[in-house]
Amino acid sequence: MKALWNGQIVAESDKTVVVENNHYFPEASLTMPFFENSEHSSHCPWKGDASYYHLVVNGERNENAAWYYLSPKDAAKEIKGHVAFWKGVEIY
Numbered sequence: 001m002k003a004l005w006n007g008q009i010v011a012e013s014d015k016t017v018v019v020e021n022n023h024y025f026p027e028a029s030l031t032m033p034f035f036e037n038s039e040h041s042s043h044c045p046w047k048g049d050a051s052y053y054h055l056v057v058n059g060e061r062n063e064n065a066a067w068y069y070l071s072p073k074d075a076a077k078e079i080k081g082h083v084a085f086w087k088g089v090e091i092y
Contacts, residue, residue, distance in 0.1 A: 001025070005065065005089045006057040010034045017078050019047075023091050024082035027068075040064045047076040053083070062087055 001023050003011040013029035038052040040063075053066040065087040072080050085091065 001091060003085050003089050003091055005034075005055050005062060005085075006060050008034065008057045010055060010057065010066075010089065011083065011085070017082055019076065019079055019084075022084040022086075024068075024079045024084045027081050027083060030083060035066065036061075038064050042067070044076075046073060047079070048073045055089070062089070065089055 001013060001016045002009050003025060011025040011030045013025050016023040016025050034055055034057050036054040036056055038054050040052040042050045044050060048069050048071060050067045050069055052064040055062040055065045066083050066085050068083045069076065069079055
């Protein structure tokens with residue numbers, strides 16, 4: 001699987017974890033120069049508290065376009081150490 005935004009592959013792995021139709025990519029598969037930490041967070045009742053990254057590619061910024069769970073609840077433990085995407089990031 002590949003995650004593509006603004007003409008660049010931001011993550012690539014053959015070992016994604018699919019939860020709620022989202023592909024979670026292992027952290028090691030991310031192209032880290034495209035990622036910036038975000039202060040944004042959200043909460044999912046069964047997965048826990050999510051943290052976010054901004055994507056910065058070719059001079060454009062996609063705010064909070066990737067999310068991850070540092071300490072997911074037991075029901076979602078398989079996504080620990082993984083990152084998912086939205087906001088126009090193409091997964092193929």
